[in-house]
Amino acid sequence: MRAYADNDYPDNHKPDWKIIAGLWPYLAEYRGRVVLAVVLLVAAKLATVATPVALKYIVDYLDTTSAADVVLWIPVMLVVAYGSLRFGSTLFSELRDAVFARVAERAMRRVSLRVFRHLHNLALGFHLDRKTGGLARDIERGTNGISFLLRFTLFNIVPTILEILMVSAILLWAFSPGYVVAILVAVVVYVVFSIRVTEWRTHFVREANARDNQSNSRAVDSLLNYETVKYFNNEDFEAKQYDEDLEEWERARLKNRLSLAALNTGQSLIIGVALVVIMAMAVAEVASGAITLGDFTMINAYLIQLFIPLNALGFVYREIRQALVNVERLFGLLGKAPAVTDAPDAGELNTAGGTVRFEGVRFGYQPDRTILHDVSFEIPAGHKVAVVGASGAGKSTLARLLFRFFDVDAGRITIDGQDIRTVTQDSLRSAIGVVPQDTVLFNDTLYQNLAYGRPGASEEEVYRAAQLAHLDHFIESLPQGYQTRVGERGLKLSGGEKQRVAIARVFLKNPPILILDEATSSLDSVSEQVILEALREVSEQRTTLVIAHRLSTVRDADTILVMADGGMVERGTHRQLLAAGGRYADLWQRQQEGSEPDASPKQTD
Structure with missing residues (x-):
């Protein structure tokens, strides 16, 4: 039975948060865009925080002014200001995303290329021991994790913290300190709860990833050895082994889902209790005449405005935690030193x-x-x-x-x-030109596999190499000639035909x-x-x-x-x-x- 390594990390392993700082070199290529994105981010948050203030003045004006004394253009202008602020918040956010898009995509491209080059530089022993399916998943999840870290660290965590500070300053300036204390207590409890529970469930995330790698590696390995499976009538055996891996993956995913449900429930409870306490404080002050109905509306708007991104912050932290695990595995590949x-x-x-x-x-x-x-x-x-x-x-x-x-x-x-x-x-x-014992071809055309010996060679040189390897008559007998696809690892060709392709490549390399x-x-x-x-x-x-x-x-x-x-x-x-x-x-x-x-x-x- 083939063996596949489980998770490389123990359950108590904590990812290195310095990984985020290590992403800066990938941002440095577009410093100007990053700075502009931050400016637009601040502008979006200023517009967002100012929106409830405009709403307060609309409500107060309509509440305190009799119908006979209402000057129509005043509430109209306030409504226009309110709409403009909401639109400005969305506009600046979209502009920010558009400006930063090239930065994130270029970072993914740079890291992917760096990993690709590095893997080709690693020792032959690494490639003999590797599990191709699991390795591909690690690279895919790692590069996606980098994009997530860049986007959400800069555009979710930082803006949310900025918004909490702005709202707290406004409430402290306009109202009693009790509101600020209640909000800060709720934020602290929420953050501590989210971090603790997320740390607890991180090993479920790792286990799910490990089982995903394991099942994918087995599937790829089995499909690559399709003929061997057929030779020994082992289709049912392979399916059974694959299903056993999927069963382990299913269990790991279930644990992940249940722990996520517990986290979401706890976060919702904290937000709900905080909303009840703060709104009860505001109702009491409206009833006593300490604040206006517009103030009450502004407080309510701020709470909604604040707790929605705070709830998203819990999601973002969870995802950042998972992204760190994925990026750590990717950087772990980069950390493997080439033997030569x-x-x-x-x-x-x-x-x-x-x-x-x-x-x-x-x-x-x-x-x-x-x-x-x-x-x-x-x-x-x-x-x-x-x-x-x-x-x-x-x-x-x-x-x-x-x-x-x-x-x-x-x-x-x-x-x-x-x-x-x-x-x-x-x-x-x-x-040095090499004709190996066992030639493995790319899943491409015969022409491209021949030209691989010297990618810049002309068509005439490629055809001449095929002639020297006595491969030209065979190719000409094929319906699609040089454009015939050879299949995965060249399985559509016989051993002798693949060997002659290898010899032709060496003729071409010269x-x-x-x-x-x-x-x-x-x-x-x-x-x-x-x-x-x-x-x-x-x-x-x-x-x-x-x-x-x-x-x-x-x-x-x-x-x-x-x-x-x-x-x-x-x-x-x-x-x-x-x-x-x-x-x-x-x-x-x-x-x-x-x-x-x-x-x-x-x-x-």
Whole structure:
């Protein structure tokens, strides 16, 4: 059964509120827009706070003036002022949103791009261990969380606090301090209750997110392995496993919903009690003649105006708390340091001929398990060196180290005398072309997959690469030709067809150094001979490292290295090694007799 990690954070983990401050660099690009948005925010709140004052004067004028003495233009002007203030509040708020829209969207774009680049820079081990579905959800929720934090922190929490201060100042100036005390007590009780309960229910939010990631990861994993599911008639098993994950997600969501209901009920109770107390105070003062009916109307308007955003503030705090969790996971991805980085003074790789040297290389994927032991050999410029051996000997590890997916633990690898750790990864990998054991294609057209070898190549160059890989006749036989879509991971193509696409990509890239990692492993005998001839042509002027299982494919190599237990045990030409009668000769004999126990063409060292 496949295992999926649950929540990465313990229940008592508290997200770092400094994350909000860490968003400032994404605002700095549009400082002017941010300042203008804040100005419009203040203007909107001033208009909002002034609206009940206009309403008070309308009511007082109509209440204290007899019908015979009413001057019509006065209440009309007051009504116009009241309407203008309400419209101004809405107008300034909409302008604020319009001004800030580019800031928020650009921040999401910048963070998404930064995460995307960072993920591509992480070590191969991270991508071998990742859960694609869960990772995609974390990125999606994290970028949306950034937008939420930017918008609601600036446009909900700050305005609400500003409005509370303005209303309190007006009530303190116009009425008795009791109103201000009652409002502040209600606000404090509301905020403390909201924070405490939200902290309590945050782990329900995390659990729901973790279960969502788990079910999504399982669904994606199962669909990516569609053929394997079919091979073993395990559709019902996969559905059962998926439903078990959904059941856990359902339970987590239910806890989340019930805790949310408790929070909403408590908040509504606090607001209701506060409204009753303050309105009772106002009614008593109206009855005693201490305040006017217009004052009563203004107090009522302020309470409605104040408690609606305060209620929204509870929602915003809850959502900010959840957004912080989501953004924290996103920033957690950014916090994963790449295992392989460019040196501070790294320069460009200069390839004069492309001589590759392994000098005393020792390496292990884990500290307690060494894969390569003191490996030394040279591939002279323009020569072809093949590495053969049983599965697990460390052959493919050599290719990964040369391409610098990992750094060596000891020794060094040089190209034309330059330690590959002292040059930029970009220049190193630009100089190396790889045909891997298992080619995975993008869900796009054949043409786009071929052009991926060099995205700026012309159509003629792409077609020429397909011809060199002996892929052109196959493509021309397809109804849609080069525009044929290959499906997810290239599943619509056979193994041999995908391998020839990989070979065509390398022809197109045209690098000085080639790595052929079981490049013909998926081809039938006829196709293999055709491709081997093409590979011989393209490798004539290039330094070539061939990782091989079938010895018949490397007989023409200038040097053949035999690996066993992480070291080189034999080296020489095909004829020399056969004449030596050692391990190579034994492997050759077994393959010729078709009795080699390791005969699978697909292996990973």
